[in-house]
Amino acid sequence: MVRPKRHDRLRQRPEGEKIAQNRGYRAMELFGRSSEELRAFCQSLGEPGYRGAQLYHALYAKRNVHLVTMSNLPTALRERLSLVGKTTLPSVKRKYASTDGTVR
Numbered sequence: 001m002v003r004p005k006r007h008d009r010l011r012q013r014p015e016g017e018k019i020a021q022n023r024g025y026r027a028m029e030l031f032g033r034s035s036e037e038l039r040a041f042c043q044s045l046g047e048p049g050y051r052g053a054q055l056y057h058a059l060y061a062k063r064n065v066h067l068v069t070m071s072n073l074p075t076a077l078r079e080r081l082s083l084v085g086k087t088t089l090p091s092v093k094r095k096y097a098s099t100d101g102t103v104r
Helices: 006-012 016-022 035-044 050-061 075-084
Strands: none
Touching: 035 050
16 A cells, blocks of 8 residues: 655645534634734643744745644644634735736
């Protein structure tokens, strides 16, 4: 039997929001939070405060939006974050077309 590669297994995992909804609570949105807010969030999970700074760095400096692939965090914390947190990218609400053909 051929074992799937690690990135294939990560892709097969359910999203944290779906798991949270199945368990009867709402996953917390982590995007848009400050470093201090993420520090307090990690402390509320029983983790040291510096884990919030690591999470902030993974989200904003490394631009990693998948919680289970944040390699700077311990595996157990990544698993827990996928249950109680979520990262939703902003969506485009309106597009503006200029007379010269550019769209913003």
